[in-house]
Structures are given as C-alpha cells and as structure tokens.
Amino acid sequence: xxxxxxxxxxxxxxxxxxxxxxxxxxxxxxxxxxxxxxxxxxxxxxxxxxxxxxxxxxxxxxxxxxxxxxxxxxxxxxxxxxxxxxxxxxxxxxxxxxxxxxxxxxxxxxxxxxxxxxxxxxxxxxxxxxxxxxxxxxxxxxxxxxxxxxxxxxxxxxxxxxxxxxxxxxxxxxxxxxxxxxxxxxxxxxxxxxxxxxxxxxxxxxxxxxxxxxxxxxxxxxxxxxxxxxxxxxxxxxxxxxxxxxxxxxxxxxxxxxxxxxxxxxxxxxxxxxxxxxxxxxxxxxxxxxxxxxxxxxxxxxxxxxxxxxxxxxxxxxx
Numbered sequence: 001x002x003x004x005x006x007x008x009x010x011x012x013x014x015x016x017x018x019x020x021x022x023x024x025x026x027x028x029x030x031x032x033x034x035x036x037x038x039x040x041x042x043x044x045x046x047x048x049x050x051x052x053x054x055x056x057x058x059x060x061x062x063x064x065x066x067x068x069x070x071x072x073x074x075x076x077x078x079x080x081x082x083x084x085x086x087x088x089x090x091x092x093x094x095x096x097x098x099x100x101x102x103x104x105x106x107x108x109x110x111x112x113x114x115x116x117x118x119x120x121x122x123x124x125x126x127x128x129x130x131x132x133x134x135x136x137x138x139x140x141x142x143x144x145x146x147x148x149x150x151x152x153x154x155x156x157x158x159x160x161x162x163x164x165x166x167x168x169x170x171x172x173x174x175x176x177x178x179x180x181x182x183x184x185x186x187x188x189x190x191x192x193x194x195x196x197x198x199x200x201x202x203x204x205x206x207x208x209x210x211x212x213x214x215x216x217x218x219x220x221x222x223x224x225x226x227x228x229x230x231x232x233x234x235x236x237x238x239x240x241x242x243x244x245x246x247x248x249x250x251x252x253x254x255x256x257x258x259x260x261x262x263x264x265x266x267x268x269x270x271x272x273x274x275x276x277x278x279x280x281x282x283x284x285x286x287x288x289x290x291x292x293x294x295x296x297x298x299x300x301x302x303x304x305x306x307x308x309x310x311x312x313x314x315x316x317x318x319x
Contacts, residue, residue, distance in 0.1 A: 008038060008061045011068040014075040026050075029057040029080060030305065033064040033072060034087035039245060039270060041291070041319060042085055045298050048318035052311040057082065066093065073097050076116055077130040083115045083305045085298070088242055091136075091167025098134040105136040108174040110167035112138050113301040135304055138168050139175030141297025142267075146236070148296075149288040150263050158183035160234045162222060162252050163241030165193030168267055172240055173197055177204040185230045186219045194219035224254065231257050239266045244274035251275035260284035267293060291319055 009031070013020045021028055030050075032042045038061065046059035062084075064072045069090050076084065086094050094111040095101065105111045111134035118130050146154055159176050163169040164186035176184050184205065188194035198219040205217040220226040222241075231237075231253075243252045245268055253276060258264070264280040264287040273281075273289070280287030299310035 008063045010063050011065075011072050011075075014062075014072060014079070017075070017079055024058075026056045026058045027080070028060045029082045030059040030084065031062050031081075032059070032085040032087055033062045033069065033090055035063060035065050035089060036245070037061045037063050037087065040087060041269070041294060042087075042298055044318040045295060045315040046302065048314045049299075049302050049311050052314035053306070053308070055306065064090070066090070069093055070097055073114075073132060076114070076132060081116050083113065083301070085301055086112050086114065086167075088167075088245075091138075092170075094134060098132040100131060100133045102133065102135040104139065104171075105134045108136055108139065108167075108170040110136055110138070110170050112136050112167065112171070112297065113304055115304055135301075136171050137297040137300035137304070138171035138293070139178075140300055141293045141295075142172045142238075142265075143175050143179065144296040145288070145290075145292035146265060148292050149265070150286060152236075152263070153179070154181050154236070155179045157181055157235040158185075158233055159236045159238065160185040160187060160227075160230060161238045161240055162187045163239065164188045164197055164219075165190055166240060169238075169240035170197060172238060172267075173201060177201045180204065182235075183216050183233065184218075185234065186217075187222050187227060187230075188219070189222040191219065191221045194221075222252070224257070227253060228257055231259070231262075235262060237262060237264045239264075239268060239274075239276050242268070244268035244276060245270065247272060249275060251279045253279065255279035255282045258283040258285050263287070265293075266290060269294065295319060 032040050043059050091110040091112050113135040115133045159181050161169050164173050165188035186194040243249045262285045266274050266276045267290040268274050269290040277287045299312050302310035
C-alpha cells in the first residue's frame with residue numbers, strides 16, 4: 001500500500017517516529033524543518049523528483065520551533081533520514097549544531113541543507129556513526145533564478161538586499177559578492193548585522209566602479225528614508241525578509257520608491273502575489289516571486305543528497 005503524506009509533523013512525532021511511520025509507504029526519509037512550515041512547497045518538488053528517479057522515499061514538512069531545533073537534529077542521527085532542508089528561522093542556528101560545514105555554508109554562516117552521512121568509525125567495527133553535514137544552496141539557487149526570470153546576470157547589476165542579516169539574505173549577499181556584482185547595498189532592520197556583513201564582503205568590492213559615483217558596497221537600516229537614498233542607484237531589489245509570508249503583510253518597499261527600470265525579486269512565495277510584487281507591477285517594474293529560487297535551490301539539495309543530477313523538469317512541473 002502506498003500512502004503519500006501531506007501532514008505536518010512535529011518534534012513529538014520524531015520522538016515516536018517508528019510508530020508514526022509504520023503504515024507510511026514510501027518511508028519519510030527527507031523533509032523541511034521550519035516555523036512556520038505549512039506554506040512550504042518543497043514537498044511537491046522533492047517528491048516529484050524522488051518519483052521521477054524511482055527512489056523509495058518521500059519528503060515531508062516538520063513544524064520545528066527554534067527551541068526544538070537541537071533536539072530535532074539529534075533525532076536525525078538516530079533515524080533513517082537521508083537529509084533535510086531548513087527554512088525560517090533555523091538557517092543560522094543550525095551552523096553550530098552540525099558536525100561539518102561545506103564551503104557554501106561556512107562562507108555565509110547559514111545552512112539550508114543537511115545531509116546525513118553514515119561513517120564507519122575506525123575504532124568500532126560494528127557501530128556506524130552518523131554525521132550531519134551542512135550546506136547552503138540558497139546563493140546558487142538565487143543566481144539561477146535571476147537568470148531564469150529576467151535573463152540577466154547578477155555581475156552586471158547594482159543590487160539591494162532587504163533582510164541581509166538573515167540566513168537567506170546572507171547567502172544571497174555572498175553570492176552577489178562572488179559574482180562581482182557592480183554594486184551591493186545591504187539593508188537590515190538591525191543595522192549592526194548589515195555593517196558586520198559589509199565588513200566581511202569588503203575585499204570583493206575594492207575595485208573601481210564602472211557606473212556612477214556611489215560606493216560599491218554600503219549598509220543601511222531598513223527604513224524608508226535610508227532606502228530612498230540608495231534606490232536611485234539600484235537595478236535589482238531582493239526581498240529576503242519574511243514580509244509577505246502573511247497575505248496582510250505590507251510591502252517592504254513602498255511602490256512610490258520603485259522605478260520602471262528596476263527588477264524586483266521577492267524570495268517569499270505564496271498562493272497570491274505579495275505586496276512587493278504588486279507594488280512592482282503598479283510601478284511598471286519587472287517582478288518575480290521566490291518559486292524559481294525554491295526550484296533551483298531544491299534541485300541543488302537533491303543533488304547533494306543523492307549524488308546525481310536532479311530531474312529539474314519534473315520538479316518544475318510540480319510547482
């Protein structure tokens with residue numbers, strides 16, 4: 001009997017996991033931890049990929065609160081999981097709770113993908129130790145999404161990132177720096193986080209600017225006056241804040257500050273357009289939500305877990 005699950009599981013379920021999954025087939029061996037997590041479309045794309053590749057496993061949502069993350073990750077070491085994704089608010093907290101970090105996660109100090117690896121201990125011939133290895137696919141997923149949605153390369157753009165101090169924003173900022181984007185403005189409610197990130201990225205922006213007199217790298221607070229000063233010299237606006245996850249959320253950038261030549265990428269996605277995407281349309285700017293980033297970062301996660309190329313078209317069709 002095949003029973004595909006669409007439920008959300010919790011830490012309490014992980015504590016009695018053998019009972020919970022007794023009648024579930026294919027077995028749940030992958031998932032996403034988040035708070036909230038009901039909105040996540042990762043199960044649709046990942047289960048489509050698993051089915052397309054004939055892999056006997058399925059992927060589910062897990063509602064894990066911040067105070068529960070450490071315990072939930074401990075259960076991964078005991079259970080038959082291949083790996084998980086992490087979404088808000090766990091990406092930064094997980095850095096200190098995995099055994100190893102890939103370069104992608106070390107750079108931005110954020111983890112969105114964990115692979116569970118079983119390594120035979122040299123000191124024990126019977127017992128196998130499980131290690132949690134942290135990766136970050138958000139930056140590369142963002143890069144591919146921008147190319148797909150707008151047919152442009154980040155290296156040619158002046159970029160503003162809202163929420164640059166969070167896990168997603170940090171990964172995107174590092175990717176923009178690695179791509180040598182023309183200009184990068186880091187916006188964050190807690191300005192000290194944006195300033196700290198700017199200091200880390202400064203070596204990437206030591207060269208002269210091609211376009212205009214503005215500094216190539218700046219940090220500013222998440223308020224209208226600060227953004228107004230920067231937006232005249234920006235091509236791409238990226239929302240990496242949670243604003244938009246709730247349909248009643250306002251746009252992080254008022255429509256009156258946007259211009260028709262700009263492009264707007266909202267990492268948030270949902271059943272309806274976010275206020276930021278509506279503001280972009282009102283202004284005549286091009287805009288896209290985060291579904292394409294979800295697709296590409298998810299495909300990269302799949303490749304990490306299974307050491308094979310992800311069936312990207314099957315995943316795209318599931319969106």
